[in-house]
Amino acid sequence: MSAVKHYLDLRGEVCPFTFVKTKLKLEEIGAGEILEVILDHEPAVEDVPRSVKSEGHEVLRVEMIGEKLWRVVIKKCLE
Amino acid sequence: MFSEFSEEQIRRYARQIIMPEIGGGGQKKLLEAKILVIGAGGLGSPAIQFLAAAGVGKLGIADGDNVEISNLQRQTIHAGNLGMNKAESARVFVEKLNPDVEVEVHPFHINAENVRDVVKKYDIILDCTDNFVSRFLINDACVIEGKPFVHSAVLKFYGEIMSIVPKETACYRCVFRHAPPPGSVPSCQEAGVLGVTTGLFGTLQAAEAIKLILNIGETLTNKMLTVDLLTMEFDIVKLRRNENCPICSGRIREIIPEKYVERCQL
Numbered sequence: 001m002s003a004v005k006h007y008l009d010l011r012g013e014v015c016p017f018t019f020v021k022t023k024l025k026l027e028e029i030g031a032g033e034i035l036e037v038i039l040d041h042e043p044a045v046e047d048v049p050r051s052v053k054s055e056g057h058e059v060l061r062v063e064m065i066g067e068k069l070w071r072v073v074i075k076k077c078l079e
Numbered sequence: 080m081f082s083e084f085s086e087e088q089i090r091r092y093a094r095q096i097i098m099p100e101i102g103g104g105g106q107k108k109l110l111e112a113k114i115l116v117i118g119a120g121g122l123g124s125p126a127i128q129f130l131a132a133a134g135v136g137k138l139g140i141a142d143g144d145n146v147e148i149s150n151l152q153r154q155t156i157h158a159g160n161l162g163m164n165k166a167e168s169a170r171v172f173v174e175k176l177n178p179d180v181e182v183e184v185h186p187f188h189i190n191a192e193n194v195r196d197v198v199k200k201y202d203i204i205l206d207c208t209d210n211f212v213s214r215f216l217i218n219d220a221c222v223i224e225g226k227p228f229v230h231s232a233v234l235k236f237y238g239e240i241m242s243i244v245p246k247e248t249a250c251y252r253c254v255f256r257h258a259p260p261p262g263s264v265p266s267c268q269e270a271g272v273l274g275v276t277t278g279l280f281g282t283l284q285a286a287e288a289i290k291l292i293l294n295i296g297e298t299l300t301n302k303m304l305t306v307d308l309l310t311m312e313f314d315i316v317k318l319r320r321n322e323n324c325p326i327c328s329g330r331i332r333e334i335i336p337e338k339y340v341e342r343c344q345l
Contacts, residue, residue: 020093024081024103055099 121277123207141185153274191336211258
């Protein structure tokens with residue numbers, strides 16, 4: 001059984017809006033569901049997972065998927 | 080991409096949405112909130128400025144006075160608007176700052192005849208007036224209408240602020256039964272006031288209003304914060320509801336216009 005997946009393409013977006021948009025998306029999806037975020041702004045690759053964790057969500061994976069392209073996989077916490 | 084916010088709103092409110100205490104849900108509450116600021120003077124100007132900036136969806140602004148040059152030492156939102164009604168002038172400022180905010184101008188003095196009709200239309204009221212008759216009138220009308228409100232008063236380097244949730248926490252009349260005899264307490268016109276004092280307390284009123292809307296943190300209910308900027312003494316005085324308070328006991332349920340003169344005794 002796999003959880004519902006949501007995608008957020010944040011290519012072209014910079015900090016702090018990368019996290020703001022990730023956070024807003026996490027507020028919209030259901031608890032336990034998965035959000036995949038695509039980033040091309042390097043500082044956000046550290047910033048987004050750290051901020052997401054501080055709000056209690058689980059960061060499942062942070063991986064480089066291309067040149068200057070990253071994927072962050074987040075599981076929304078059960079509130 | 081996001082159902083609740085435009086791209087511009089995400090950027091405008093990013094620093095609020097980032098905070099765990101606010102988030103997208105809190106920002107939506109602010110955008111749906113209706114706040115009335117009575118008095119667009121020393122206290123009202125900074126309160127209006129920061130409530131509008133924070134994205135409070137509807138701001139009512141009530142003031143019957145016009146902008147004078149002696150106001151500008153503390154009422155900075157009225158820059159360039161000498162002679163204009165203050166509520167209208169405040170609207171000009173808000174519309175420039177944040178188009179998300181709908182402003183309703185009440186370009187007249189709030190009195191015993193009109194207070195309940197105006198207060199009724201809002202969720203939270205800020206008492207930014209400068210006289211005892213208005214303070215008792217706003218207190219009594221807000222308690223009767225069940226509207227949370229924030230009182231503040233300032234003079235020279237000193238100020239006080241308290242928040243009131245009607246029928247739950249001490250009201251202004253629980254603390255002060257009636258106004259002091261006319262002439263016994265000097266006004267800002269006589270004693271003066273620093274722009275920083277009004278700026279600080281008007282800003283604190285906006286902070287209280289935002290917390291009341293978001294239901295976060297601790298508000299100044301059953302408490303009065305007093306600040307003396309000359310000595311930098313900040314004190315919190317604990318307050319209690321008065322069982323015999325004629326207004327919040329429910330004994331008096333109407334505004335009786337002839338009571339709102341001089342000492343406002345009920």
